[in-house]
Amino acid sequence: MITFDKVSKTFPDGTLAVDNLNFELPTGKITVFVGPSGCGKTTSLRMINRMIEPTGGRIMIDGQDVTQQDAALLRRSIGYVIQHAGLFPHRTVIENVMTVPNLIGTDKKKSRATAMELLLRVGLTESMADKYPVQLSGGQEQRVGVARALAADPPVMLMDEPFSAVDPIVRAGLQTEFLRLQGELGKTIAFVTHDIDEAIKLGDMVAVFKEGGHLAQYASPQELLENPANDFVADFVGRDRGFRSLSFDSSEVLELDPLDSVRVGNERLVLDSAGRPRGWAGPGIADENSPLSVAGTFTVADSLRVVTDLAISSPVGIAVRVNASGVADGVIRHPSLVRQLDERRRLRAGTTA
Numbered sequence: 081m082i083t084f085d086k087v088s089k090t091f092p093d094g095t096l097a098v099d100n101l102n103f104e105l106p107t108g109k110i111t112v113f114v115g116p117s118g119c120g121k122t123t124s125l126r127m128i129n130r131m132i133e134p135t136g137g138r139i140m141i142d143g144q145d146v147t148q149q150d151a152a153l154l155r156r157s158i159g160y161v162i163q164h165a166g167l168f169p170h171r172t173v174i175e176n177v178m179t180v181p182n183l184i185g186t187d188k189k190k191s192r193a194t195a196m197e198l199l200l201r202v203g204l205t206e207s208m209a210d211k212y213p214v215q216l217s218g219g220q221e222q223r224v225g226v227a228r229a230l231a232a233d234p235p236v237m238l239m240d241e242p243f244s245a246v247d248p249i250v251r252a253g254l255q256t257e258f259l260r261l262q263g264e265l266g267k268t269i270a271f272v273t274h275d276i277d278e279a280i281k282l283g284d285m286v287a288v289f290k291e292g293g294h295l296a297q298y299a300s301p302q303e304l305l306e307n308p309a310n311d312f313v314a315d316f317v318g319r320d321r322g323f324r325s326l327s328f329d330s331s332e333v334l335e336l337d338p339l340d341s342v343r344v345g346n347e348r349l350v351l352d353s354a355g356r357p358r359g360w361a362g363p364g365i366a367d368e369n370s371p372l373s374v375a376g377t378f379t380v381a382d383s384l385r386v387v388t389d390l391a392i393s394s395p396v397g398i399a400v401r402v403n404a405s406g407v408a409d410g411v412i413r414h415p416s417l418v419r420q421l422d423e424r425r426r427l428r429a430g431t432t433a
């Protein structure tokens with residue numbers, strides 16, 4: 081656990097970059113620092129490994145004040161990844177990854193083997209090992225940056241906008257891989273971004289900073305979307321937060337209607353001989369032989385966001401659930417879904433209709 085205890089930073093020119101921060105980053109989880117430019121995210125991150133010293137308060141890692149530890153040793157025990165990866169241009173990929181193990185005198189053969197393993201782990205191939213950074217794509221460079229930070233197997237990682245320099249598609253891929261990797265490694269990670277969507281996707285906890293180095297809210301992504309603490313957070317989180325918050329809840333909670341309920345209305349769900357949905361038919365909709373496409377189904381594993389999206393985009397306003405074999409086992413109509421979402425919201429808020 082990393083504890084910020086009344087932490088402040090005033091730079092020598094009088095700039096108050098961080099003002100009285102109090103929060104805890106849980107062990108083995110990703111905590112994202114997010115907020116507009118200049119609000120103190122990077123300064124806060126760099127105070128953890130003493131690249132910047134606080135002017136007030138204390139930062140503790142597992143109860144130990146970082147300022148009481150040797151700065152060089154502390155930094156070696158904390159992985160650090162930055163935008164553009166910051167690789168050494170004159171060293172090959174594998175040499176870059178071996179930087180810290182070499183520094184702490186790990187046996188060369190062993191550190192090379194570990195580095196090679198890490199390259200594969202971050203989604204690169206062995207053939208990359210002897211290339212130079214200039215020969216890599218932006219996404220590959222970032223992967224090497226992550227592998228390098230992981231090489232000494234540090235329990236804590238600091239990541240400062242590690243994925244912002246690559247295009248949105250590569251970025252989405254890097255984020256997904258990063259989550260997979262973290263699922264295996266369970267590091268304690270502090271991650272800086274100015275992108276709220278990245279914060280919501282990656283964070284177990286999210287610290288929203290606002291101008292002047294204040295903490296505007298510290299909460300889980302779901303809590304942030306559902307209950308922003310103030311107008312600043314609500315504004316920063318964005319307008320479709322209600323819809324986005326639905327991705328955190330499983331559709332398991334929904335009460336569905338039986339399949340034959342759809343025959344009551346105009347629309348009829350056409351199934352194949354195995355019971356898999358083929359499409360919608362009915363008067364004014366389509367003929368049974370060429371039904372309108374269902375355009376997607378959901379399973380119990382899907383989120384409420386998926387179901388809502390399906391119900392909204394369905395030509396008849398009905399989302400269809402299937403089991404693991406693709407056989408339809410229930411439907412939910414748009415009005416019923418809206419009613420159930422409303423009930424759920426009231427329950428959460430502790431109010432009744």
Ligand SMILES: Nc1ncnc2c1ncn2[C@@H]1O[C@H](COP(=O)(O)OP(=O)(O)OP(=O)(O)O)[C@@H](O)[C@H]1O
Nearest residue numbers: 091093095097116117118119120121122123124274
């Ligand atoms: N060395 C310094 N001397 C004086 N002021 C500084 C110094 N470093 C940062 N600042 C100021 O401290 C404030 C916080 O900077 P910081 O880099 O932590 O913000 P940030 O939220 O990470 O911004 P960005 O998203 O743009 O990177 C800013 O006003 C910045 O100009």
